[in-house]
Amino acid sequence: MTTPEHQPPAPQPSAPASKDRIYRSPMGLVGGVLLLAIVAWLGFDALVAGKGRTPWLALATLLLLVPLIVAFTVRPAVFAGEDRLRIRNPFRVIVLPWGKVEMLRSGYSNEVLTKSGTKFQLWAIPVSLRARGKAARREARATAEKEGRASGRRGRGGWAGGMGGGFGGGGAVDDGPTRAEFDKVMDELRAILEARGKAATAQGEVSVRWAYEVVGPALAGVVLLAVLLAVG
Structure with missing residues (x-):
């Protein structure tokens, strides 16, 4: 029987790894989401309601545009x-x-x-x-x-501004x-x-x-669009 003093010490929790700082462009994200919404609306409408080659052309355009929009707006990050x-x-x-x-x-x-x-x-x-x-x-x-504030303080009687200058004199705080x-x-x-x-x-x-996850679909869209236009 193992006595308490011979029990192995409990494992200590490891220190949490520091997280990366992530930098992105807010305007890029907003613009990308709006563009994706417009392209998706127009593209899916053509897919559903289009006739003849229109659905195929819409599919090829979506394959080309969606990865490119994501690549240049939503994807970039540091x-x-x-x-x-x-x-x-x-x-x-x-x-x-x-x-x-x-x-x-x-x-x-x-x-x-x-x-x-x-x-x-x-x-x-x-x-x-x-x-x-x-x-x-x-x-x-x-x-x-x-x-200007420094010049006014000097004009009122030295750097401290006389009786009213110095500590808590009411001047704006310099934020750098x-x-x-x-x-x-x-x-x-x-x-x-x-x-x-x-x-x-x-x-x-x-x-x-x-980034093959971006390049692949875009190339597929280019190929499909070229084939459709060549066939006529």
């Missing part, structure tokens, strides 16, 4: 974990260990550059020059207002620089790269896989 960056683009899935990432850069598009010189675009984090311009104007206004949302996302990814780029678990090889 998954940032502790050890890797996974990029789900319209037609490819790229897995990059942080140790293989050289830099993340923003221009007319957001991109990741590997240490071997390969460049991958981040479809899920689009660049909006309009949003960047609005953020720059907000930042300029905030800077001007801050300088104003940034466009996609620039904030890129800043977060750069912070993860800085923190995890040299970690032992963040090393490995770059993996690139074609």
Whole structure:
């Protein structure tokens, strides 16, 4: 008979694995869902009520358009974990260990550059020059207002503003620089790269896989549509 003091220790629950941060384009999702709804409505109506070759043409069009709409709107996403960056683009899935990432850069598009010189675009984090311009104007206004308040305090009697300045003086709280949302996302990814780029678990090889679940149906739609048009 086993006494309590000789019983094996109960297994300890393992620490929960940290979840990936997921970045997607809200406008892309909304636009994709609306486009899919319109295409599905028109396509299924042609399938049910169409005559002659119309149902076949509708089927071929659906096979072609639905995967492409999904690929460019709903599918793109960026998954940032502790050890890797996974990029789900319209037609490819790229897995990059942080140790293989050289830099993340923003221009007319957001991109990741590997240490071997390969460049991958981040479809899920689009660049909006309009949003960047609005953020720059907000930042300029905030800077001007801050300088105006500082000038007013100096004019009233030094940096503390006399008797009324200093602690709890009623001035607006400086929330830091104003940034466009996609620039904030890129800043977060750069912070993860800085923190995890040299970690032992963040090393490995770059993996690139074609999204056959998207390419296959689209090619089938192209072939079927070409056959129908050729037959006439």
